[in-house]
Amino acid sequence: MGRNYNVLIIGAGNIGAFFDTPSSLNILTHAHAFTSIKEFNLLGFVERDSERAKKASDLWNTTYFESLEKAFEKNRIDVVSLCVPDEYHYELLKKLSNFSIKLVFAEKPLAKNLKEAEEIISLYNKKNIKCLVNYSRxxxxxxxxxxxxxxxxxxxxxxxxxxxxxxxxxxxxxxxxxxxxxxxxxxxxxxxxxxxxxxxxxxxxxxxxxxxxxxxxxxxxxxxxxxxxxxxxxxxxxxxxxxxxxxxxxxxxxxxxxxxxxxxxxxxxxxxxxxxxLGNAMENAVINIYNSLSFGEKLKCTLEDGYRALxxxxxxxxxxxxx
Ligand SMILES: NC(=O)c1ccc[n+]([C@@H]2O[C@H](COP(=O)([O-])OP(=O)(O)OC[C@H]3O[C@@H](n4cnc5c(N)ncnc54)[C@H](O)[C@@H]3O)[C@@H](O)[C@H]2O)c1
Incomplete structure (x- = not known):
């Protein structure tokens, strides 16, 4: 049977791709978590450093795209993991709301200030896009x-x-x-x-x-x-x-x-x-994503939680x- 949800990771850095490898015991990257759960298919990475993009896609046996637009061109993408540095969270969360996606797994902090966070919450509510914020504990x-x-x-x-x-x-x-x-x-x-x-x-x-x-x-x-x-x-x-x-x-x-x-x-x-x-946190987060998309389970760290911390x-x- 095919995998249920296609996943794209934006940002092939430490938490996206390189904190661990496919053989590591602990699951410390978004790539490792999504490739460990059979219901997800890691389509690839969008990463602005092409050398890093290639290295990450080789490591996780997938591909990479030169832009977000290219990634969406021919693919149905259900879930996007946002793993870029803090200062780009807002801009990319906002951009992602223009695409037809089901859920974003967003690295913390949600944004750099409350005004940005409010805008994201209102956009995601309007477009009916779920968002799980990665406060791992x-x-x-x-x-x-x-x-x-x-x-x-x-x-x-x-x-x-x-x-x-x-x-x-x-x-x-x-x-x-x-x-x-x-x-x-x-x-x-x-x-x-x-x-x-x-x-x-x-x-x-x-x-x-x-x-x-x-x-x-x-x-x-x-x-x-x-x-x-x-x-x-x-x-x-x-x-x-x-x-x-x-x-x-x-x-x-x-x-x-x-x-x-x-x-x-x-x-x-x-x-x-x-x-x-704690080494299971990332995998458990991805299981929460699966259960939320498939069975409506409550997300364990919501946009509101991201907002309250900010x-x-x-x-x-x-x-x-x-x-
Ligand atoms: N939840 C946690 O416990 C935890 C742990 C570590 C990091 N983080 C968060 O994860 C995020 C990334 O951290 P990191 O340590 O992996 O950083 P990193 O610098 O190792 O990786 C970020 C990657 O994003 C790429 N990038 C930047 N802008 C981009 C863009 N517009 N499009 C595509 N790629 C872009 C960079 O080239 C880099 O490869 C941070 O926001 C950090 O707070 C969370």
């Missing part, structure tokens, strides 16, 4: 379980947390913001207190305190990326401490226990450690301007 079962445990009150009320990131508030900080929205809830207030243009000239990495609608706060700290790459989160609840370490590949769960040294005191003690299947980023940006 939403596609991992262990984080879904963590979210459910938090929601069920198993850890008690959220008190506070902190986390570390670098390389831009929009670029990487938005991962942190999206993840917090996902597991804790909406952010009602922000207070930026420090920033550093550690990678992008137009996207400072901002340190800030975030306050949540359901109570509790979180301090996001920027760690300039020339030191090292870090993406870690610690969350303190009434009964539990959760540490998400190793770039999100590991969770530690600490629970309250009577101190063995000091009578009457209660401390947090590490009770368990869990490996996170909204917090914009508030933070405004916060450093007003300093």
């Amino acid at each position: 939403r596609f991992v079962s262990e984080f879904a379980n963590l979210k459910n445990s938090i929601l069920s009150g198993a850890y008690g009320k959220f008190i506070c947390g902190n986390g570390y990131y670098g390389k831009g508030t929009m670029h990487n900080g938005s991962h942190l913001i999206d993840f917090l929205r996902y597991i804790i809830g909406e952010i009602k207030e922000t207070k930026a207190f420090n920033y550093d243009f550690d990678f992008y000239k137009d996207d400072a990495s901002i340190s800030a305190i975030l306050k949540f609608k359901n109570g509790g706060n979180f301090t996001m700290n920027n760690i300039p990326c020339n030191n090292y790459t870090i993406f870690e989160i610690e969350l303190l609840f009434e009964k539990t401490r959760i540490r998400i370490i190793d770039s999100g590949f590991k969770i530690e769960i600490h629970e309250v226990s009577d101190s063995s040294l000091f009578k009457g005191y209660r401390n947090l003690v590490k009770r368990s450690e869990l490996n996170i299947s 909204e917090v980023c914009e508030k933070l940006k405004a916060g450093i301007k007003n300093e």
Whole structure:
């Protein structure tokens, strides 16, 4: 039986094509995810660097097109993965809305500002094009379980947390913001207190305190990326401490226990450690795309989620301007 959906990838860079190979254990590229699932047929790449386009199409046993128009000329394209740098997301998302497609799998951030994001949402709603935004932690079962445990009150009320990131508030900080929205809830207030243009000239990495609608706060700290790459989160609840370490590949769960040294005191003690299947996130996202197109499953990271993350980023940006 033929494959159900034809896929085009725009941008044959790291996340589009080169973070892994067909024999890699982890599925880290859009190309690997779509070629691993038999219901999808990877038609090819559109990439403005022709050498890279050729290398990617050789690696993934497909072809490449010299432009978007050429790709659509003779092909039915159902799904487009958008894997170009952040500054081109808006322009290409907008251009894609002129073609007859079913869904775009869009790399984060959705756009560079809220005005652009609003325009994209309105265009996609009008043209009935679905869009899944790749905030990858939403596609991992262990984080879904963590979210459910938090929601069920198993850890008690959220008190506070902190986390570390670098390389831009929009670029990487938005991962942190999206993840917090996902597991804790909406952010009602922000207070930026420090920033550093550690990678992008137009996207400072901002340190800030975030306050949540359901109570509790979180301090996001920027760690300039020339030191090292870090993406870690610690969350303190009434009964539990959760540490998400190793770039999100590991969770530690600490629970309250009577101190063995000091009578009457209660401390947090590490009770368990869990490996996170972040290496499956991309494949799970593509399965979500298949289930959404075929059976109407809800997309796990919507245009609205992409918009909300940007909204917090914009508030933070405004916060450093007003300093
Ligand atoms: N979700 C995640 O965890 C995650 C991880 C890494 C990267 N990303 C996102 O993916 C995007 C790409 O990142 P990357 O590291 O792969 O970048 P990259 O620079 O390695 O690749 C981008 C590619 O896009 C090509 N390109 C640029 N403009 C184009 C255009 N108009 N038409 C066709 N090709 C064009 C470039 O030539 C390059 O090959 C970024 O927006 C980044 O934020 C997301």
